[in-house]
Amino acid sequence: MGVRYANASVPAVHDVDLAIEAGQFAVLLGPSGCGKSTLLRTINRLVEPTSGTLLIDGGDVRERDATELRRGIGYVIQAVGLFPHYTVAQNVGVVPKLLGWEQVRIDARVDELLRLIRLDPARYRDRKPRELSGGEAQRVGVARALAAQPRVLLMDEPFAAVDAIVRASLQDEIARVHRELGTTIVFVTHDVDEALRLADRIVVMNAGHVVQTGPPAEILEHPADDFVRDLVGVDAETRRLALERPLIER
Amino acid sequence: MSADFIAHVGAHVALAGSALVLALAIGIPLAGMAADRPLPRGLLLALAGGFRVIPSLAILTLALPLLGLGFRPALLALVVLALPPILVNTDVGLRAVPRATLEAARGTGMTERQIGTRVRWPLALPVVAVGVRTAAVEVIASATLAAFIGGGGLGDYIVGGLQTANLPELVLGAVSVAALALLADAALGYAQRRLAV
Known part of the structure; x- marks a missing residue:
């Protein structure tokens, strides 16, 4: 190729x-x-x-x-590329939403993923990307990529x-x-x-x-x-x- | 407050408002379509720069033989005045969205339309709003000129006051226009802060 x-x-x-x-x-x-x-x-x-x-x-x-x-296919880049106008939960839920999942299922999946990457859902779900450290932002980037079980x-x-x-x-x-x-x-x-x-x-x-x-x-x-x-x-x-x-x- | 004054405020707001709405309807889609195309974008920004240096009074005068007296030539002059800040700010807003954000959006499987409606335009909007605010203030202030060609509005008091050396009438016109412009600025400033990320 x-x-x-x-x-x-x-x-x-x-x-x-x-x-x-x-x-x-x-x-x-x-x-x-x-x-x-x-x-x-x-x-x-x-x-x-x-x-x-x-x-x-x-x-x-x-x-x-x-x-x-x-x-x-999950995709994670160096610059992270979180959507600045979305909360952490909305960022992680982007692909499930594109796939037309119901909101309750998206919410449950977001919490599951935040726990997987070791960010407390209660504390992080509603934060905006600008309120995250570089490492936290990249964890969210990984969670976003994994959201729809690629x-x-x-x-x-x-x-x-x-x-x-x-x-x-x-x-x-x-x-x-x-x-x-x-x-x-x-x-x-x-x-x-x-x-x-x-x-x-x-x-x-x-x-x-x-x-x-x-x-x-x-x-x-x-x-x-x-x-x-x-x-x-x-x-x-x-x-x-x-x-x-x-x-x-x- | 006399019925005459209210009618003048109404005419002024109608003129400025129509000009702004028209400029938005022309400027935002145009700048949006040109943002990623170097040649149209160059032409559009050159046009915006050109519009910016033409005095509104000159446009009024030039439009007279074509559109006659009254509302329409005034509207044209004000649209030309409102376009540059809208064009430039829409362009800047769209182009300021980080490449990484757009790349990530593409990577998540958004269609080009979804990238536009869900990511690019929402992120550009606060910058577009600054342009709208600038345009609104300029249009409200300049709508005064319409009075010179029979376009009506609060400019009538200023023109009339000047011609008859009637200071209170002149001041009434000037203060009302200033108040209207400040009001629009404050309202749009509030809206703009609500839009900010």
Whole structure:
């Protein structure tokens, strides 16, 4: 599969042949401009492939209505993008409302999700986004993406804008959510440690194509080429040791 | 309060109100359609800038041969006066909505229409409201000019007072127009604060 933007001399993404299994936590890892966000955005058709096809559950995404497709796929971005004129509850309830759920069902779902991301519904339901910290806002962003029980959750550098401590706790949360819900997650990051920490499977990208895919340990122990070796860096040995401890203890 | 005075206030409000409603009906959809199209947007903003520098009295005079005396040329001049702040503020309001917010809206599966009605326009509205408020005050103040071409309104007292050197009549006209403008400003200011996010 490939994507070439109009007026671009080189394709943003080319010759990608990739399958992500249901329930997997897949991380697209690579430097900025490597095409990882573009590749992610083809999944919910925010970007259309200019060649090749993209299948979800065996069906070509281009044969489905784009808005209907997106309502079944959670999407979280770095800038969060909460609707500032909506309360936390209205933000989380956006997709269920688009799907025409009854209000009582939406309310119940909102509270359930706020508890899932560990924000007390009674305290947070009626707040406006401007009354949230960066970490809280991103938690609400995750809750919004999960609201209609999507089978796939797309996350585009979701934790890049928060400080290291908040990032670590958000990483723990998303790992836990993944374990509890079993949602397929495709996660974009340029942060090697974040990728190693979260991924079942890492997809290393450079200059628009996939360089290597595999579980974190394999990427560390058998980097496919110099690019991957440089990316995981001289700390590969320490990172490999860190992997041996289960996430929950870290 | 004499029936004559009330009739003049009524005529003034009718003229200014029609001009404002007309300018809103033209300006908001126009700016909305042009906001994401560079060429129409450039032309529209240039037009708004042009309208802004033409004196209302000049438009009145130019409209006279086409529309004759009275209400209609006055209305045209006032619509031209009201359009720039409405066009510019609608444009600014729509374009100030963060890209991330629109991207998120698209990502949740809203249709383009839903993005407009549920996200983009509600977020632009407070800025649009500032333009409406500016336009309203300008139109109420300038509707006074209509009296020069027989358009009626509170300007009649000012023109009449000037011609007959009748100071109380002149002051009555001036103070009433000022009071009306301040009243509209306060009312729309309240509405605008209610709209703010």
